[in-house]
Each structure stands twice: as structure tokens, then as C-alpha cells.
Amino acid sequence: MVGSVGRVTGKVGAGLVGEVLLHVPERQGTEAFLAYLATPGDPLPTGTQVVVTEYQPPRTVYVASLF
Template identity: 55%
Template structure:
């Protein structure tokens, strides 16, 4: 999971539990998402990279690209 890219489908930010969709295992799956330490709000549609994975369905993410 770590290093995979995904897209925010529910706003991710400090104090929020958001949602991302990640392509994995030949399909796409939704995960609960938290921002990586030092990451601000990530709006819907932002491309993100998974930096930490907590099984079974939680990830920590950061923006994949600088805006």
C-alpha cells in the first residue's frame, strides 16, 4: 500500500476522517484517510500518495504533487 497513488473522494484534513480511492489488487478500493503529519486540508479530487497503512482500511496520505 505504501507508495501507491489514489484520489480523495471525501475531504481529508486535520481533525477529519476523509476517504480516498486507491487502485490495488486489480481494482479500486476505498479507504478511510487521515493527512500525513504536517499535511493540511486535501480537497476532493486531489491526487495523493499513501505514506502509512493501518490494516484493514485506514491510510495516511499526502498530496502527490505540489500545486
């Protein structure tokens, strides 16, 4: 899961629990995960491409902007 690239579908920011869609090859599809910012900074608006830096089962990820 770490290193996966996805897209924000619900704003991710300080004090906010956002949502990202990630491709999960084991299940041959795309799934939604709860997302937090990996490092403090500007919020990530909807549509931003992100990379997963940490995964906490079952459905929580920490993300950083890809660009």
C-alpha cells in the same frame, strides 16, 4: 500499499476522516480507504491526487499530497 497513488473522494484534513480511492492490484480493482493527513497542514479537497505514506490494516491510510 505504501507508495500507492490515489484520489481523494472525501475531504481529508485536521480532525477529519476523509476517504481515498486506491488501485489494489491484488484484487484487480479500486477500493475506498479511510484517510488521515500524514503531516499537519492544509486540508486536501476532493479530487486531489495523493500518495500513501502509511497503511494500517484493514482499511486506514495516511496520505500526503502528490503535488
